[in-house]
Amino acid sequence: MSNRFIGARQTTIAREVELVGTGVxxxxxxxxxxxxxxxxxxxxxxxxxxxxxxxxxxxDVRNVKNLTLCTVIGDENGVTVSTVEHxxxxxxxxxxxxxxxxxxxxxxxxxxxxxxxxVEAIDExxxxxxxxxxxxxxxxxxxxxxxxxxxxxxxxxxxxxLDVEINFDTPVIGRQRLAFEMTPSVFRNELSRARTFGFxxxxxxxxxxxxxxxxxxxNTVAIGDDRVLNRDGLRCPQEFVRHKMLDAVGDLSxxxxxxxxxxxxxxxxxxxxxxxxxxxxxxxxxxTIVHAPRVREIQPAEIAYGAAAVALAE
Numbered sequence: 001m002s003n004r005f006i007g008a009r010q011t012t013i014a015r016e017v018e019l020v021g022t023g024v025x026x027x028x029x030x031x032x033x034x035x036x037x038x039x040x041x042x043x044x045x046x047x048x049x050x051x052x053x054x055x056x057x058x059x060d061v062r063n064v065k066n067l068t069l070c071t072v073i074g075d076e077n078g079v080t081v082s083t084v085e086h087x088x089x090x091x092x093x094x095x096x097x098x099x100x101x102x103x104x105x106x107x108x109x110x111x112x113x114x115x116x117x118x119v120e121a122i123d124e125x126x127x128x129x130x131x132x133x134x135x136x137x138x139x140x141x142x143x144x145x146x147x148x149x150x151x152x153x154x155x156x157x158x159x160x161x162l163d164v165e166i167n168f169d170t171p172v173i174g175r176q177r178l179a180f181e182m183t184p185s186v187f188r189n190e191l192s193r194a195r196t197f198g199f200x201x202x203x204x205x206x207x208x209x210x211x212x213x214x215x216x217x218x219n220t221v222a223i224g225d226d227r228v229l230n231r232d233g234l235r236c237p238q239e240f241v242r243h244k245m246l247d248a249v250g251d252l253s254x255x256x257x258x259x260x261x262x263x264x265x266x267x268x269x270x271x272x273x274x275x276x277x278x279x280x281x282x283x284x285x286x287x288t289i290v291h292a293p294r295v296r297e298i299q300p301a302e303i304a305y306g307a308a309a310v311a312l313a314e
Contacts, residue, residue, distance in 0.1 A: 009133060009134055011098070013126065017122075018031065018033045022214045024070075025214065026105070028105055031103070033103075034101060034121060034125060037098035043253065048102060057074060065080055067271040081107065082108070086108065088250040090118035093187030095258075097257075113195035113196040113197075115187075115246055134292045135258075136289070152268050154280055155261060160182040160259050163262070164178060164245045165177035165267070172226065194235065194245075247273070251270055251274060251277070252273060
């Protein structure tokens with residue numbers, strides 16, 4: 001095996017790959033094509049209508065338009081793409097910096113409710129290093145957002161650390177907390193297969209509001225009064241908090257660059273995740289952009305945020 005230095009350079013996918021599915025809220029069919037992108041392109045949605053490009057929307061917190069049950073981004077002309085978090089989590093979680101996401105609908109397909117299908121598609125395409133150095137958003141001081149008994153915080157850290165706690169008033173979920181130093185292998189093995197979940201008691205209200213029209217037991221963990229209704233139960237211990245962590249990876253990808261920081265949330269969700277990022281960028285003394293000119297030699301399979309943290313140059 002030839003010597004390589006992994007993590008210092010930006011990445012993209014090696015070739016295009018397509019996914020098809022259904023929007024969990026719209027119930028509409030949708031096709032997504034992932035395309036390789038040049039350095040500094042970032043993660044960008046290309047919205048099409050009968051192959052005609054109608055909008056290009058960067059995965060950026062400044063483009064967030066709605067945070068009700070999912071993350072919705074859009075442009076100044078009113079074109080939006082919803083439920084972006086699971087796909088963005090897969091891209092950022094596996095260390096993909098640049099990708100054009102061509103989509104022919106207003107909602108990313110829900111697939112099985114997790115990031116597993118997106119991870120599989122990225123694996124099928126492969127990841128290619130580019131010549132440009134990787135850039136990071138480095139958190140310089142703690143930023144905290146409080147909303148009643150919910151709160152979220154970003155603090156300085158040499159890698160990307162997630163610590164997420166949830167607490168639901170049902171014995172099916174209760175209080176769950178997990179923490180991980182995030183790398184591609186951790187995302188793949190610990191978070192990527194955790195599915196979205198919902199309560200049967202909310203279904204009628206959601207339908208009346210035009211939401212969850214595509215939700216079913218194949219893409220959502222359904223919670224009854226005292227049990228999980230899916231025939232095969234849960235995929236893994238604490239699947240609920242693992243999915244919340246997956247969501248956080250996707251929502252925090254809207255920083256526009258990989259984060260060097262420690263994220264902690266209690267009773268949070270899409271809204272809190274977004275508000276923490278907004279609070280970070282509102283304080284110009286709380287963050288900076290750094291480059292990774294070189295990193296220590298590691299195994300080629302590991303393209304990790306943390307690996308690049310050992311040799312950063314501002």
